[in-house]
Amino acid sequence: MRQTEEKKEKRRKVIIKTARKVFAKHGYFLTTVDMIAKTAGLAKGTIYLYFKNKEDLFFSLLEEGYVEFHKYLIEIKEQPIDPLKKILEIIKLEVDFHQKHTDICRLFFNNQGPDIENILPKFREKILKKHELQANIIAEIIREGIEKGLLKKADTHKTAITIMGTTHSLLMSNVLGICKSHRNKKDDISFLYNFILTGCQK
Amino acid sequence: MRQTEEKKEKRRKVIIKTARKVFAKHGYFLTTVDMIAKTAGLAKGTIYLYFKNKEDLFFSLLEEGYVEFHKYLIEIKEQPIDPLKKILEIIKLEVDFHQKHTDICRLFFNNQGPDIENILPKFREKILKKHELQANIIAEIIREGIEKGLLKKADTHKTAITIMGTTHSLLMSNVLGICKSHRNKKDDISFLYNFILTGCQK
Amino acid sequence: MRQTEEKKEKRRKVIIKTARKVFAKHGYFLTTVDMIAKTAGLAKGTIYLYFKNKEDLFFSLLEEGYVEFHKYLIEIKEQPIDPLKKILEIIKLEVDFHQKHTDICRLFFNNQGPDIENILPKFREKILKKHELQANIIAEIIREGIEKGLLKKADTHKTAITIMGTTHSLLMSNVLGICKSHRNKKDDISFLYNFILTGCQK
Amino acid sequence: MRQTEEKKEKRRKVIIKTARKVFAKHGYFLTTVDMIAKTAGLAKGTIYLYFKNKEDLFFSLLEEGYVEFHKYLIEIKEQPIDPLKKILEIIKLEVDFHQKHTDICRLFFNNQGPDIENILPKFREKILKKHELQANIIAEIIREGIEKGLLKKADTHKTAITIMGTTHSLLMSNVLGICKSHRNKKDDISFLYNFILTGCQK
DNA sequence: CATGAATGAGGCTTCATTCAT
DNA sequence: TATGAATGAAGCCTCATTCAT
Numbered sequence: 001m002r003q004t005e006e007k008k009e010k011r012r013k014v015i016i017k018t019a020r021k022v023f024a025k026h027g028y029f030l031t032t033v034d035m036i037a038k039t040a041g042l043a044k045g046t047i048y049l050y051f052k053n054k055e056d057l058f059f060s061l062l063e064e065g066y067v068e069f070h071k072y073l074i075e076i077k078e079q080p081i082d083p084l085k086k087i088l089e090i091i092k093l094e095v096d097f098h099q100k101h102t103d104i105c106r107l108f109f110n111n112q113g114p115d116i117e118n119i120l121p122k123f124r125e126k127i128l129k130k131h132e133l134q135a136n137i138i139a140e141i142i143r144e145g146i147e148k149g150l151l152k153k154a155d156t157h158k159t160a161i162t163i164m165g166t167t168h169s170l171l172m173s174n175v176l177g178i179c180k181s182h183r184n185k186k187d188d189i190s191f192l193y194n195f196i197l198t199g200c201q202k
Numbered sequence: 203m204r205q206t207e208e209k210k211e212k213r214r215k216v217i218i219k220t221a222r223k224v225f226a227k228h229g230y231f232l233t234t235v236d237m238i239a240k241t242a243g244l245a246k247g248t249i250y251l252y253f254k255n256k257e258d259l260f261f262s263l264l265e266e267g268y269v270e271f272h273k274y275l276i277e278i279k280e281q282p283i284d285p286l287k288k289i290l291e292i293i294k295l296e297v298d299f300h301q302k303h304t305d306i307c308r309l310f311f312n313n314q315g316p317d318i319e320n321i322l323p324k325f326r327e328k329i330l331k332k333h334e335l336q337a338n339i340i341a342e343i344i345r346e347g348i349e350k351g352l353l354k355k356a357d358t359h360k361t362a363i364t365i366m367g368t369t370h371s372l373l374m375s376n377v378l379g380i381c382k383s384h385r386n387k388k389d390d391i392s393f394l395y396n397f398i399l400t401g402c403q404k
Numbered sequence: 405m406r407q408t409e410e411k412k413e414k415r416r417k418v419i420i421k422t423a424r425k426v427f428a429k430h431g432y433f434l435t436t437v438d439m440i441a442k443t444a445g446l447a448k449g450t451i452y453l454y455f456k457n458k459e460d461l462f463f464s465l466l467e468e469g470y471v472e473f474h475k476y477l478i479e480i481k482e483q484p485i486d487p488l489k490k491i492l493e494i495i496k497l498e499v500d501f502h503q504k505h506t507d508i509c510r511l512f513f514n515n516q517g518p519d520i521e522n523i524l525p526k527f528r529e530k531i532l533k534k535h536e537l538q539a540n541i542i543a544e545i546i547r548e549g550i551e552k553g554l555l556k557k558a559d560t561h562k563t564a565i566t567i568m569g570t571t572h573s574l575l576m577s578n579v580l581g582i583c584k585s586h587r588n589k590k591d592d593i594s595f596l597y598n599f600i601l602t603g604c605q606k
Numbered sequence: 607m608r609q610t611e612e613k614k615e616k617r618r619k620v621i622i623k624t625a626r627k628v629f630a631k632h633g634y635f636l637t638t639v640d641m642i643a644k645t646a647g648l649a650k651g652t653i654y655l656y657f658k659n660k661e662d663l664f665f666s667l668l669e670e671g672y673v674e675f676h677k678y679l680i681e682i683k684e685q686p687i688d689p690l691k692k693i694l695e696i697i698k699l700e701v702d703f704h705q706k707h708t709d710i711c712r713l714f715f716n717n718q719g720p721d722i723e724n725i726l727p728k729f730r731e732k733i734l735k736k737h738e739l740q741a742n743i744i745a746e747i748i749r750e751g752i753e754k755g756l757l758k759k760a761d762t763h764k765t766a767i768t769i770m771g772t773t774h775s776l777l778m779s780n781v782l783g784i785c786k787s788h789r790n791k792k793d794d795i796s797f798l799y800n801f802i803l804t805g806c807q808k
Numbered sequence: 809c810a811t812g813a814a815t816g817a818g819g820c821t822t823c824a825t826t827c828a829t
Numbered sequence: 830t831a832t833g834a835a836t837g838a839a840g841c842c843t844c845a846t847t848c849a850t
Contacts, residue, residue, distance in 0.1 A: 008834085029231035032819060043836045048821070084403070135375075142402070151402050158372060158393055159402050165371020166364050173337075173363045191360055199401035200344070200353050200361050201286070210809095234844060245811040247847080256845065412813085433635035436840060447815045452842065488807070539779075546806070555806050562797055563806055565779045566772050573771020574764060577741075595764055598805075604748070604757050604765050605690070605803035614830095638823060649832040651826080660824065 012050050015040055016061050024103030028058055059126070065104040066130045069097060073137050083145030084197070090138060091167055091192045095185055098171040105171070135160045163196055214252050217242055218263050226305030230260060261328070267306040268332045271299060275339050285347030286399070292340060293369055293394050297387055300373040307373070337362045365398055416454050419444055420465050428507030432462060463530070469508040470534045473501060477541050487549030488601070494542060495571055495596050499589055502575040509575070539564045567600055618656050621646055622667050630709030634664060665732070671710040672736045675703060679743050689751030690803070696744060697773060697798050701791055704777040711777070741766045769802055 018040040023031050033054050037044045051057035076089045098105050138160035145151035151159075170192060220242040225233050235256055239246045253259040278291045300307050340362035347353035353361075372394060422444035427435050437458050441448045455461035480493045502509050542564035549555035555563075574596060624646040629637050639660055643650045657663040682695045704711050744766035751757035757765075776798060 004833090011834090033821085034819085044820090045822080045837065046835055049834065054820070145402075152396075152400075154396070154402065155393065159397070161375045162368050162372050162394075162397055163402075165375075166368045169367020169371065170360060170364050173367075191357065192364075194354075194356070195361070195364055195401065197401040197403035198354075199397065199399040200347075200356065200365075201399035206809095235846085236844075239812095246845090247811055247813095248809085250846070251809070408812095415813095437842085438840080448841090449816065449843080450814055453813065458841070549806075556800075556804075558800070558806065559797065562776060563801070566776050566798075566801055567806075569775020569779075570768050570772045573775065574768050577767045577771075595761065596768075598758075598760070599765070599768055601805040601807035602758075603801065603803040603805035604751075604760065604769075639825085640823075643833095650824090651832055652830085654825070655830070 008050075015042070015047060015050055015057070016064060019057050020061050020065075020101075020103050023058060023061065033057075061104070062127070065101065069093075070130075070134065070137075072097070073134060077137050077141055083141050083148060083150055086141045087145070087163070087196065088189075088193050090141070090163070091189055091196070094164075094167045095171065095189055095192075098168075099185065105168075135164065138163060166196060167192055210252075217244070217249060217252055217259070218266060221259055222263050222267075222303075222305050225260060225263065263306070264329070267303065271295075272332075272336065272339075274299070275336060279339050279343055284352065285343050285350060286352055288343045289347070289365070289398065290391075290395055292343070292365070293391055293398070296366075296369045297373065297391055297394075300370075301387065307370075337366065340365060368398060369394055412454075419446070419451060419454055419461070420468060423461050424465050424469075424505075424507050427462060427465065437461075465508070466531070469505065473497075474534075474538065474541075476501070477538060481541050481545055487545050487552060487554055490545045491549070491567070491600065492593075492597050494545070494567070495593055495600070498568075498571045499575065499593055499596075502572075503589065509572075539568065542567060570600060571596055614656075617652075621648070621653060621656055621663070622670060625663050626667050626671075626707075626709050629664060629667065667710070668733070668736075671707065672740075675699075676736075676740065676743075678703070679740060683743050683747055689747050689754060689756055692747045693751070693769070693802065694795075694799055696747070696769070697795055697802070700770075700773045701777065701795055701798075704774075705791065711774075741770065744769060772802060773798055 015036070019031075019036045022036050022039055025031075026035070033047055034044050036057070037047050047057065051060060072093050073090070076086055076093060079086065079089070081089075135157060139156040142151060142154075142156040142159045146153055146156070170188060217238070221233075221238045224238050224241055227233075228237070235249055236246050238259075239249050249259065253262060274295050275292070278288055278295060281288065281291070283291070337359060341358040344353060344356075344358040344361045348355055348358070372390060419440070423435075423440045426440050426443055429435075430439070437451055438448050440461070441451050451461065455464060476497050477494070480490055480497060483490065483493070485493075539561060543560040546555060546558075546560040546563045550557055550560070574592065621642070625637075625642045628642050628645055631637075632641070639653055640650050642663075643653050653663065657666060678699050679696070682692055682699060685692065685695070687695070741763060745762040748757060748760075748762040748765045752759055752762070776794060
């Protein structure tokens with residue numbers, strides 16, 4: 001019995017993982033349930049044993065990504081290090097996460113996610129809430145930094161959102177090959193850290 | 203004859219304008235040709251007299267937006283003002299453009315546009331090229347700034363992309379209501395300018 | 405314009421008529437929308453220009469039948485003839501209607517219709533209401549007959565329902581070939597009239 | 607061994623009984639094999655150990671009902687009582703059977719059953735035969751009544767069918783709540799008996 | 809030019825049936 | 830025997846596109 005449950009959970013994971021890849025490649029609407037099934041080596045009907053429908057599958061997959069990312073974010077926030085270091089850690093986290101989950105980043109991290117509303121209006125509210133949660137965590141770190149005199153006084157939420165957008169736009173441009181200059185993880189991290197902390201003015 | 207040509211051109215504009223609104227509201231796939239036709243007060247068939255198909259209409263509409271934005275960008279680049287001012291002008295331009303064309307921004311400016319590939323893979327290459335063009339213009343301004351000793355030495359393309367991402371992410375969060383703090387155009391511009399030039403560190 | 409409206413109405417009628425035949429032959433669930441379309445010489449999609457969905461088509465078709473039958477029933481009720489004659493007229497009407505619309509009778513007249521609930525629960529309430537309406541009209545005629553001393557005192561509704569059931573069961577058995585004895589319309593009418601008025605006892 | 611056989615038979619009965627309820631409630635097509643299995647507390651696959659398929663299960667269930675009803679009918683026919691009493695007994699039987707097996711009556715007794723062909727054409731022939739059998743038994747009783755001078759001369763089959771239809775329509779209207787007047791078994795029996803024997807004329 | 813009725817390919821989803829455990 | 834996960838055929842429905850008027 002236990003074993004069966006495990007097996008089911010495993011297959012669920014397989015479907016989600018496959019779906020993530022396929023959705024990330026073709027987008028929500030150009031992905032057919034059949035494509036996912038075939039890619040996973042399953043029959044179309046099988047998908048429906050694990051997910052209510054296409055939407056449910058898509059949202060479950062986003063959900064998982066959020067949960068994972070959120071967990072890391074909380075960990076960073078609660079580390080006993082100064083806020084600047086936390087910002088660095090967040091940048092590292094985002095770069096890592098992008099590298100490991102490029103597929104899912106395209107889907108849910110996209111421009112802080114909200115444009116997914118263009119993809120599926122039903123998700124709008126849920127997704128916005130998630131993003132606000134993430135922004136809130138970063139905003140708190142910003143506030144901590146301001147209180148300790150390490151950061152400039154500024155709207156904490158704006159700053160948080162801006163940091164997220166800055167990071168994501170660079171990483172995505174990487175993925176998409178807009179800016180051809182070859183880069184590595186380290187470079188990106190230090191570039192972002194510098195830019196975020198000190199801007200581009202000399 | 204000439205008059206007829208003008209009439210045609212006018213109707214074309216009406217369709218594009220309407221389509222922009224509808225696409226921006228529902229996204230590419232959840233927008234039907236009929237919705238656009240009805241909204242424009244035309245018959246479905248009429249759309250096909252002016253555009254080859256749905257894709258063509260969508261891309262034409264993006265194209266126009268790009269062309270307009272690009273024109274402004276070039277104007278800024280060629281103004282006889284120092285690079286810092288140009289950056290400020292670009293930020294102003296983006297904020298203005300967002301305000302005036304929120305609909306189109308959602309569509310093509312989205313995360314520097316690339317995510318539209320999730321919407322319609324066929325556009326990928328074209329759209330990426332457009333974005334690269336924009337990024338290049340900004341990158342040149344950055345280079346100018348570096349050469350004149352006004353900006354820090356850094357990858358010009360990365361910086362350009364980052365500036366675009368920073369700006370867009372803040373503006374979109376505004377639109378989407380993620381960050382509730384009430385803001386006005388001026389505030390946004392000065393916040394962005396400060397952030398971009400000097401970062402958030404004290 | 406007027407002409408177009410007429411054409412549309414005409415086509416709607418064609419679809420309903422075709423659907424009636426096909427539904428009557430195969431039943432609701434074994435009838436596919438495609439079958440109806442093909443039978444009517446149309447494409448599947450065309451059906452959906454005239455009816456919201458399969459259910460809507462089915463119900464519209466029942467509705468029309470009811471309306472027609474109901475109209476006749478009212479006419480009979482309001483004729484200036486004695487109740488016994490009215491009963492005879494009703495029997496004639498049912499026999500005629502059966503003959504002309506065997507298809508639709510199978511669908512909605514069936515056992516006073518209620519078993520359609522087994523076919524599509526959503527229709528239950530609507531259909532029962534229709535049948536009650538019909539039963540009520542007949543019940544009123546019965547009451548009139550009782551008041552005039554022509555009929556025995558008895559529950560008017562029970563009597564009405566029983567008359568309907570009696571008639572329908574005989575007619576359907578005819579259609580279905582249960583009782584092979586060859587019969588004609590006249591025979592059926594007089595048999596039913598006799599049975600209903602005087603039963604089978606000598 | 608014997609015990610195992612008994613167990614099997616018992617489970618078969620459980621499935622049939624459950625299926626009867628579920629089919630009666632939702633109709634053939636809106637009932638899924640899974641619904642029956644779940645309701646019976648079994649796995650879907652188990653159903654297929656006892657019945658070839660859904661159709662087989664459905665038909666077996668009808669069969670059982672027929673057999674039971676048929677048995678009673680024969681008993682009545684062979685009782686040493688006069689034909690009028692037999693008719694009364696048949697009416698009583700139908701009322702009882704309806705009360706005890708409302709579910710199954712809805713399914714197979716419906717309008718003397720034939721409309722089930724609308725539900726599953728494959729059953730048509732088999733079901734019609736069953737109904738004819740029943741009609742024949744009643745027709746023989748009618749003939750006996752005519753021969754003994756107790757009943758009017760009339761087509762015996764027509765009369766038989768009409769009696770069945772009359773009875774069933776009243777009972778079903780009861781079940782379905784068309785005619786709200788509260789009634790009890792006794793009332794129904796005497797109403798039907800009177801109607802069938804002497805009609806509604808004064 | 810404009811219309812909008814008609815088309816039909818293709819997607820989502822259900823569910824009877826099978827089969828490995 | 831019993832299970833229930835897996836299958837895939839088949840149905841409903843949408844909507845981009847065409848074309849006769």
